[in-house]
Amino acid sequence: MTSAFTSLPEPRYPDPSDAPALRWGVIAPGGIAADFTDALHKHTRQRVVAAGSRTAERAAAFAAAHGVDRSYGSYEQLVSDADVDVVYVASPHTQHTEHALLAIAAGKHVLIEKPMAVTAADAQLIADAARAAGVFAMEAMWTRYLPQTDIVRQLLDDGAFGDVRVVTADFGGSARFDPASRLFDPALAGGALLDLGVYVVSWASFALGSPASVIATGSLAPTGVDEQVALILSSATGAQALLSTGLRAGTPSLATISGSTGRVETDSPFWSASGVRFYDGDGRLAAHWVDPYGRPHREGMSYEAAALARYVTEGLTDSPLQPLDEAIATLATLDEARRQVGVADLGVGSSEGR
CATH class of the missing domain: 3.40.50.720 (NAD(P)-binding Rossmann-like Domain)
Known part of the structure; x- marks a missing residue:
């Protein structure tokens, strides 16, 4: 092959x-x-x-x-x-x-x-x-704007993975419980899903589009915000995304896309510049791309700013890589997941800086 x-x-x-x-x-x-x-x-x-x-x-x-x-x-x-x-x-x-x-x-x-x-x-x-x-x-x-994501995007657009069937992503961190912190305060819309889960749901949207169904299960912190959540998102074609996020345990922060003719597995963490491994349909490692550019962690935010500058200069009013409608759909998925795990109040608060 x-x-x-x-x-x-x-x-x-x-x-x-x-x-x-x-x-x-x-x-x-x-x-x-x-x-x-x-x-x-x-x-x-x-x-x-x-x-x-x-x-x-x-x-x-x-x-x-x-x-x-x-x-x-x-x-x-x-x-x-x-x-x-x-x-x-x-x-x-x-x-x-x-x-x-x-x-x-x-x-x-x-x-x-x-x-x-x-x-x-x-x-x-x-x-x-x-x-x-x-x-x-x-x-x-x-x-969405990292070089490694653009490689995966081009392969998805070319159909290199075949019929995409399974997508996975996790992002969990270990945070000491503090009811006054923004992570655990319901008045500040705390919880894992809005802080870290947005990354994993966005990855699923990148690979599969908006889900046709959402199944979420998890646990709440004593303050009532979502503390740990697992999600199954299903597409209209039956493909699934298996996602997890949480605030009480650090997880590998890996993401995959698997199809009938190949798969991609990111290095850790998937949400910033790292690397990607590509496997053929027989499961053999075909290539391992490691980010060579030296813009680690939040230095990678320079890519999104550069993309915005190009779009504005071109006269666009929406990102072609993640349109506003897709960002809204991702939040709709998070809304439903929070509802299913029992978050009672979306919350409104006042605090500055993160």
Whole structure:
């Protein structure tokens, strides 16, 4: 049997510095905003030119630490900055809808940290507003824009795996139970599914599309948020995705796609730059691609920013690699999984930075 994987396609956008330069504003200068800003400045020609916080002191400290020109003590001031082309919404997900709508109303393009919102209905509000305003909006599912994902995408598009039947992914972390932390606080929409599970459900969507049925089982933390969840997502053709996520035990963070003529298995972790192994239909290892580019962990967020810059420059208002409708469908799956495991309240809260 001739393997389709002996000569792998090349990643189409391996260098994020090739993307056009945009000027970014950051809402909520916490840990993920810091990593995003540093990744942009290290690996792209784009620049974060403004940071906004609820306090002028926090915004100024972030700006000084990360080479940002201007800082503002309110989000309204940030989105009103005429020199900002696009706003990165880095606040906790309970605030994504409010902050994305604020930026869109100011005519700014938006990149919204995952999950795009707490519920599919809220994500739809963002999508509707962006489309009405004619601005670009995208969920920051950075895994979709990694070079390794582009190799797998090209092979999927070419039918190299044949009839895809089984998809797997896991992402679990070990977190000490703290009822006041964002992970376990229902008022902040805590729980495994919205924090880590969005990655595994998005991987299944990447391989199979939106599911025709969702089966979820799991356990709740004492605060009522989902603590550990296993999912079976079935497609209209009968293909299945077997997924798991949780907050109390670290798991390998591996993902696979298996079809009638071959399969792919990622290295760990699948959600950031690592590597991929390709097996032919007889189960023989045909190729092992290891990321050579030196942008590990959250430095890989530079790829999603580069993709957004290309799309905006091309006049697009939606990502061709993960359209808004797909991000909304992923949240609909998470909505249903949370309902099935017994999460009682989606929650609304207020906290800044992650």
